[in-house]
Amino acid sequence: MSDFARCAVLGHPVAHSLSPRIHGEFAHELGITLQYEKVDVEPQDLSSWIESFFTGGGTGLNITLPHKHAAAALATRSSNAVVQAGAANVLSHGADGVIEADNFDGVALIRDLTERYRLDLRGHDTLLLGAGGAGRAAAFALFDAGVRSLTIVNRSSAAADALADALGQPGRVHNRYWNDLGSLGVFDLVINATSAGVLGKQLGLPFGLLTPRATCYDLCYGYAASEFLGWAKASSARYAYDGLGMLVEGSAQAFECWFGKHPDTEPVFTELRVEFPLPG
Numbered sequence: 001m002s003d004f005a006r007c008a009v010l011g012h013p014v015a016h017s018l019s020p021r022i023h024g025e026f027a028h029e030l031g032i033t034l035q036y037e038k039v040d041v042e043p044q045d046l047s048s049w050i051e052s053f054f055t056g057g058g059t060g061l062n063i064t065l066p067h068k069h070a071a072a073a074l075a076t077r078s079s080n081a082v083v084q085a086g087a088a089n090v091l092s093h094g095a096d097g098v099i100e101a102d103n104f105d106g107v108a109l110i111r112d113l114t115e116r117y118r119l120d121l122r123g124h125d126t127l128l129l130g131a132g133g134a135g136r137a138a139a140f141a142l143f144d145a146g147v148r149s150l151t152i153v154n155r156s157s158a159a160a161d162a163l164a165d166a167l168g169q170p171g172r173v174h175n176r177y178w179n180d181l182g183s184l185g186v187f188d189l190v191i192n193a194t195s196a197g198v199l200g201k202q203l204g205l206p207f208g209l210l211t212p213r214a215t216c217y218d219l220c221y222g223y224a225a226s227e228f229l230g231w232a233k234a235s236s237a238r239y240a241y242d243g244l245g246m247l248v249e250g251s252a253q254a255f256e257c258w259f260g261k262h263p264d265t266e267p268v269f270t271e272l273r274v275e276f277p278l279p280g
Helices: 019-030 043-055 068-074 080-085 105-116 133-144 157-167 178-183 223-234 244-259 266-275
Strands: 004-011 033-040 060-063 090-093 099-102 125-129 149-153 173-176 187-192 210-218 239-241
Touching: 004 019, 004 043, 004 244, 019 033, 019 244, 019 266, 043 068, 043 090, 060 068, 060 244, 068 099, 080 099, 080 105, 080 133, 090 244, 105 133, 105 210, 105 244, 125 133, 133 149, 133 157, 133 187, 149 157, 149 178, 157 173, 187 223, 210 223, 223 239, 244 266
Parallel strands: 004 033, 004 060, 125 149, 125 187, 149 173, 187 210, 210 239
Antiparallel strands: 060 090, 090 099
């Protein structure tokens, strides 16, 4: 592996992305010379841009909205996590020249919850809001981590039905309509995997969904997570976390995928936490 590499994050829009900063710090830590840029790519230009990038010697790409599903379809080889989620957030140039896709959302979520926040997920009754690519990745990872049950609620019932079918565990997974939220009982883990915060929309969640020991977690961070975390605090959640740590952990997994070295994530997370504090 060369000590010089060219990587990028692709999105539309992408100006908000922290990926260049995170990967830059990882590269500095591990002594790798890295050129990393963020590129706003229109959906119709995605395929040609990716092909040109890897043909020109590019090492790896992070993929963000709205390209995750398209990126999965463009890859020659996909990990099981990509197949499960139907979406990819990392592309790599394989040793044989093909494009390889991976999705680290699930492993990053579990690592943040269990290693950073010391949460034992075994036995939790879990409510998952959202059944898109991020929600699908979270669902499979949560089952692997040992949650007792998973109730999926999505504004599109078809997506929730498809995810429940894909999980294939009818005794542990339930899908419900959004309008049923007020009558579902209580949960000790609630995961927000919707894009409502990013889009500036209100979730409108009812109170009374949480047990006294509940943990709430938003896959987004910063302002996009503020409404959900505010609801969690008002609902007396024991813990309420955003997805900043998930972002950092997923970036570290991508970095290891490209360079074979896993960076220390805590210094980067600590620095970013100062800039993006959890709501008081």
